[in-house]
Amino acid sequence: MADREYAYYSGCSLEGTAVEYDISVRRVMEALGIRLSEPEDWSCCGSTPAHTVDHLLAAALAARNLTIIEKMGFNTVITPCPSCMMAFKKAHHRMKEDIRFKDEVNSLLDEPYNLNVQSKSALQIIIEDIGLEKVKERVTHVMPDLKVAPYYGCILNRPPEIAQFDDPENPLSMDKIFTAIGVEVCDFAFKVECCGAAYGVPKRDMVNELTYKILSMAVDCGANCVAVACPLCQQNLDLRQQQVNIRKNTSFNIPVLYFSQIMGLAYGYSPEEMVIDKLVVNPDSLISSRITLSQWNEMKAREAEASKAKKKEKKNIEKIEEET
Amino acid sequence: MRVGVFICHCGNNIAGTIDVARVAEETRKIPGVVYATTYMYTCSEPGQEEIKEAIKREGLDRVVVAACSPRMHEMTFRRTVEKAGLNRYFFEMANIREHISWVGEDKEFNTRKAIDVVRMAVAKVMQNRPLFSSSFKINKRVLVMGGGVAGMQAALDCADGGLEVVIVEKSQSIGGMMARLDKTFPTIDCSICILGPKMVDVAQHEKIKLYAYSEIDEIKGYVGNYQVKIRKKATYVDWSKCTGCGACMEKCPSKNAYDYFNFGVAPTKAINIPFPQAIPKKAKIDPNYCRQFTKGKCGVCAKICPTKAIDYEMKDEIITEEVGAIIVATGYSLIDMDMLPEYGGGRYPDVISGIQYERLLNASGPTAGHIERPSDHEEPKTIVFVSCAGSRDKSIGIPYCSNFCCMYIAKQAILTKDHISDSQSYVFYMDIRSPGKGYDEFTRRAQEEYGVHYIRGRVSRIYPKGKKLVVRGADTLLGTQVEIEADLVVLATAVISNKDAAYMAEKLHISYDTFGFYVESHPKLRPVETNTSGVFLAGACQGPKDIPASVGQGSAAASKILALFSGETLESDPAVARVNINACVGCLKCVKTCPFGAIKEKELRDGRVVADVIETVCAGCGVCTSTCPCGAIQLQHFTDNQILAEVNALCLI
Ligand SMILES: Cc1cc2nc3c(=O)[nH]c(=O)nc-3n(C[C@H](O)[C@H](O)[C@H](O)COP(=O)(O)OP(=O)(O)OC[C@H]3O[C@@H](n4cnc5c(N)ncnc54)[C@H](O)[C@@H]3O)c2cc1C
Ligand code: SF4
Ligand code: SF4
Numbered sequence: 023m024a025d026r027e028y029a030y031y032s033g034c035s036l037e038g039t040a041v042e043y044d045i046s047v048r049r050v051m052e053a054l055g056i057r058l059s060e061p062e063d064w065s066c067c068g069s070t071p072a073h074t075v076d077h078l079l080a081a082a083l084a085a086r087n088l089t090i091i092e093k094m095g096f097n098t099v100i101t102p103c104p105s106c107m108m109a110f111k112k113a114h115h116r117m118k119e120d121i122r123f124k125d126e127v128n129s130l131l132d133e134p135y136n137l138n139v140q141s142k143s144a145l146q147i148i149i150e151d152i153g154l155e156k157v158k159e160r161v162t163h164v165m166p167d168l169k170v171a172p173y174y175g176c177i178l179n180r181p182p183e184i185a186q187f188d189d190p191e192n193p194l195s196m197d198k199i200f201t202a203i204g205v206e207v208c209d210f211a212f213k214v215e216c217c218g219a220a221y222g223v224p225k226r227d228m229v230n231e232l233t234y235k236i237l238s239m240a241v242d243c244g245a246n247c248v249a250v251a252c253p254l255c256q257q258n259l260d261l262r263q264q265q266v267n268i269r270k271n272t273s274f275n276i277p278v279l280y281f282s283q284i285m286g287l288a289y290g291y292s293p294e295e296m297v298i299d300k301l302v303v304n305p306d307s308l309i310s311s312r313i314t315l316s317q318w319n320e321m322k323a324r325e326a327e328a329s330k331a332k333k334k335e336k337k338n339i340e341k342i343e344e345e346t
Numbered sequence: 347m348r349v350g351v352f353i354c355h356c357g358n359n360i361a362g363t364i365d366v367a368r369v370a371e372e373t374r375k376i377p378g379v380v381y382a383t384t385y386m387y388t389c390s391e392p393g394q395e396e397i398k399e400a401i402k403r404e405g406l407d408r409v410v411v412a413a414c415s416p417r418m419h420e421m422t423f424r425r426t427v428e429k430a431g432l433n434r435y436f437f438e439m440a441n442i443r444e445h446i447s448w449v450g451e452d453k454e455f456n457t458r459k460a461i462d463v464v465r466m467a468v469a470k471v472m473q474n475r476p477l478f479s480s481s482f483k484i485n486k487r488v489l490v491m492g493g494g495v496a497g498m499q500a501a502l503d504c505a506d507g508g509l510e511v512v513i514v515e516k517s518q519s520i521g522g523m524m525a526r527l528d529k530t531f532p533t534i535d536c537s538i539c540i541l542g543p544k545m546v547d548v549a550q551h552e553k554i555k556l557y558a559y560s561e562i563d564e565i566k567g568y569v570g571n572y573q574v575k576i577r578k579k580a581t582y583v584d585w586s587k588c589t590g591c592g593a594c595m596e597k598c599p600s601k602n603a604y605d606y607f608n609f610g611v612a613p614t615k616a617i618n619i620p621f622p623q624a625i626p627k628k629a630k631i632d633p634n635y636c637r638q639f640t641k642g643k644c645g646v647c648a649k650i651c652p653t654k655a656i657d658y659e660m661k662d663e664i665i666t667e668e669v670g671a672i673i674v675a676t677g678y679s680l681i682d683m684d685m686l687p688e689y690g691g692g693r694y695p696d697v698i699s700g701i702q703y704e705r706l707l708n709a710s711g712p713t714a715g716h717i718e719r720p721s722d723h724e725e726p727k728t729i730v731f732v733s734c735a736g737s738r739d740k741s742i743g744i745p746y747c748s749n750f751c752c753m754y755i756a757k758q759a760i761l762t763k764d765h766i767s768d769s770q771s772y773v774f775y776m777d778i779r780s781p782g783k784g785y786d787e788f789t790r791r792a793q794e795e796y797g798v799h800y801i802r803g804r805v806s807r808i809y810p811k812g813k814k815l816v817v818r819g820a821d822t823l824l825g826t827q828v829e830i831e832a833d834l835v836v837l838a839t840a841v842i843s844n845k846d847a848a849y850m851a852e853k854l855h856i857s858y859d860t861f862g863f864y865v866e867s868h869p870k871l872r873p874v875e876t877n878t879s880g881v882f883l884a885g886a887c888q889g890p891k892d893i894p895a896s897v898g899q900g901s902a903a904a905s906k907i908l909a910l911f912s913g914e915t916l917e918s919d920p921a922v923a924r925v926n927i928n929a930c931v932g933c934l935k936c937v938k939t940c941p942f943g944a945i946k947e948k949e950l951r952d953g954r955v956v957a958d959v960i961e962t963v964c965a966g967c968g969v970c971t972s973t974c975p976c977g978a979i980q981l982q983h984f985t986d987n988q989i990l991a992e993v994n995a996l997c998l999i
Contacts, residue, residue: 211690
């Protein structure tokens with residue numbers, strides 16, 4: 023049974039290179055009692071290609087989608103891709119601040135956008151609307167071998183006056199979710215470093231340099247995988263890992279998962295259901311040790327029992343030694 | 347009635363965008379005006395002479411000067427007309443500079459507006475009544491709030507001038523921030539060596555009474571006659587018995603109390619004397635950490651204390667002191683490092699603030715003057731200083747410069763080299779601000795003699811790498827990114843006002859700016875006065891400033907008070923509220939609205955209750971006037987009739 027319903031804008035990446043993000047987010051949301059409604063006839067969000075050449079066009083592209091969502095009667099849209107989310111948030115913000123700009127944008131649209139839709143990342147919905155209590159409740163499985171470096175990327179929480187969520191320098195939303203579902207989180211200093219974003223195409227060397235730094239830091243802080251919330255970050259860190267290895271003479275082999283995939287695995291979805299095999303660096307060795315929560319609890323209880331017995335034994339020995 | 351009007355050119359300030367000749371010409375047509383002229387600088391000596399002569403020559407009985415803001419020269423001209431024999435309230439000022447010539451460019455429009463404003467002033471002056479101030483006796487004692495270097499200087503100067511002084515210091519000891527410093531720029535003299543003797547002077551001066559660990563609860567009254575309620579906070583140690591021997595501190599088992607004096611560099615005991623030179627040198631219990639308070643049992647200090655000074659039952663005590671003037675010298679605070687998450691202060695133990703570093707350098711600090719990293723107590727070899735950490739940063743709401751950090755960074759970098767000869771210091775800076783006497787030479791010395799490496803650019807991020815901290819920033823002179831692997835990072839955290847600054851300002855009826863710093867009466871000409879007479883400012887509570895400037899202000903505030911108290915009485919301002927007892931119905935709404943508590947109820951001989959204004963307390967704000975349903979309470983010099991005359995002059999022509 024769904025508790026809540028939101029509009030859901032997947033965007034083009036999640037239909038192609040990042041289908042596993044799309045599928046895992048949808049499943050996790052379902053598990054958390056959220057129904058998602060996809061706007062019909064959605065179009066480009068107006069990010070990278072449009073906003074680098076024409077702000078008006080970019081805003082119009084974003085607003086077209088927001089108009090459709092507005093007409094569906096939703097006041098919130100979940101946009102898992104940070105680029106889409108920022109495109110929406112920026113268009114909304116600027117139209118709200120500047121009435122002339124709003125009129126200009128609306129003059130390009132068939133139907134005007136009336137500023138009634140908030141765009142939020144899946145993380146924001148999970149933290150603010152669903153709550154960590156519920157996130158924890160749904161857990162069925164434990165992955166004892168996972169040590170995650172949570173990587174947020176540079177635009178998920180920035181600029182803060184537009185993002186209006188989490189800390190711009192030391193975001194914690196993903197950290198909190200992982201802790202809630204019992205996954206070990208590492209103290210990762212490069213949470214918001216730039217991964218090079220779309221420069222992977224025109225300036226590959228530069229992007230390799232940046233991803234090299236992020237991956238090194240992840241390994242240095244003791245992580246064995248990286249969690250992301252952005253298709254572009256995922257691609258740069260995962261797909262380009264081999265490029266980095268060749269260029270920098272390194273041997274990184276660190277899986278890069280969407281945070282939603284990790285949540286899904288903790289909620290009992292199979293690796294197939296979380297489309298794990300689409301990742302380039304294979305995380306199988308980390309997640310094959312996954313066990314159910316009840317097995318885990320039994321194991322913990324046994325361990326506790328054993329250590330208690332050991333203590334008792336030790337005490338007894340001490341006692342005997344004292345007496346003799 | 348014979349009104350004379352003097353229209354000022356103020357050089358080109360007014361005449362540049364107002365046709366003053368035409369204003370004079372139009373003014374002459376106003377009924378009642380018998381004389382109107384223009385003058386180049388009316389406030390100059392010949393300008394004032396011209397007014398006096400015209401009063402005699404033309405037989406004027408009212409005067410209007412159309413010039414600058416009354417805040418600038420109203421007093422000047424009131425004295426002028428008084429010297430010519432008129433009551434000083436038979437004078438009005440029309441502000442045609444700040445309100446017209448400086449803000450409008452259209453000369454024709456400005457001229458017409460100036461004519462209107464002059465017409466209003468003429469209408470008002472014709473309604474004015476003569477007012478006379480009365481004199482009242484003053485209490486020549488001084489309250490100094492805050493015992494930092496500024497407050498101490500002010501207190502000593504007042505006391506040396508023969509006035510009795512009461513110092514109220516919020517913390518356990520006087521000394522303020524300066525007591526925490528190691529050496530001071532630009533002479534690198536030991537801070538406590540120059541401050542300590544002053545602290546002793548304060549303690550021993552027969553005219554100074556010190557309330558340490560005390561706060562102001564309430565301030566009532568007015569210049570010359572304040573009643574101040576002081577809360578002596580419970581220290582749980584009877585200071586009349588405590589000898590400051592420190593035995594309690596040695597034996598106290600609670601070892602993890604937060605050390606406010608050392609800014610948390612190391613923990614302290616739950617009962618402590620903050621530093622060896624503390625004045626008063628008395629112990630105090632921190633009930634948040636004391637086991638007697640947190641666990642209900644311990645009592646070690648009570649057993650140990652040779653004079654039986656410990657009193658776990660002690661309560662706050664309220665004392666009332668009467669004074670005639672107040673010097674506010676409450677100093678400043680620093681931002682918390684977690685306001686700068688990109689630098690990791692608070693998360694990484696080896697990222698510390700400038701004041702914490704000052705304590706590490708200090709021989710009587712927690713490390714006895716050995717510089718060591720908080721994380722592993724090792725001696726750092728590479729130290730990076732980050733200037734403007736939070737200052738000049740609009741994004742966190744601190745657009746201003748903190749004034750002294752450029753200088754203390756240079757000082758600390760020099761001292762670092764003195765302490766650790768094989769160390770290398772780096773300073774990231776936006777620009778080096780060192781405009782004081784000998785200051786620029788000092789920062790150059792740091793670079794040229796001590797080899798401190800200055801890098802012009804901002805730091806973007808600090809992150810740990812093994813045992814080191816990587817400081818990544820821009821070198822804007824080279825146009826590249828730089829990364830320095832540091833053992834210790836020192837942030838010059840921004841200066842902010844105290845948390846209770848606004849709250850204290852309301853008690854004192856003084857103004858504060860957007861950032862909580864107290865506002866002086868005039869930024870250039872009245873730097874230590876406030877707009878509330880009798881209340882003066884000194885030190886960093888007015889804005890970030892270094893020791894020389896703070897001390898200068900302390901002395902300045904003292905000299906202002908010595909001048910104020912040079913006679914036995916003060917003159918009251920007669921422009922206060924007055925009740926017409928025939929119209930007052932005794933509803934006493936005004937009593938409730940008056941923000942200064944200046945209105946009392948009074949019973950007349952016939953038993954009727956009416957409102958009564960205490961002339962010396964009334965600040966002339968006029969709130970009561972608009973509250974009174976009967977128009978019975980009127981602010982003298984701003985009565986309804988006077989204001990309506992102005993409105994009519996503007997609207998009924
Ligand atoms: C790291 C660092 C290094 C520095 N080095 C130098 C240097 O080398 N040379 C130099 O010239 N300057 C230096 N300074 C600046 C110096 O600290 C100030 O100029 C100076 O302390 C200002 O003195 P003050 O009396 O105005 O304020 P403070 O020193 O802040 O004193 C204010 C006093 O008022 C008390 N108080 C606060 N609120 C109340 C209240 N409500 N009621 C009663 N009492 C109250 C406080 O407890 C305190 O004792 C340095 C500052 C820092 C942070
Ligand atoms: S004094 Fe120097 S370091 Fe401090 S805020 Fe001003 S410019 Fe920055
Ligand atoms: S408000 Fe007016 S009528 Fe009422 S008590 Fe005050 S002066 Fe009298």
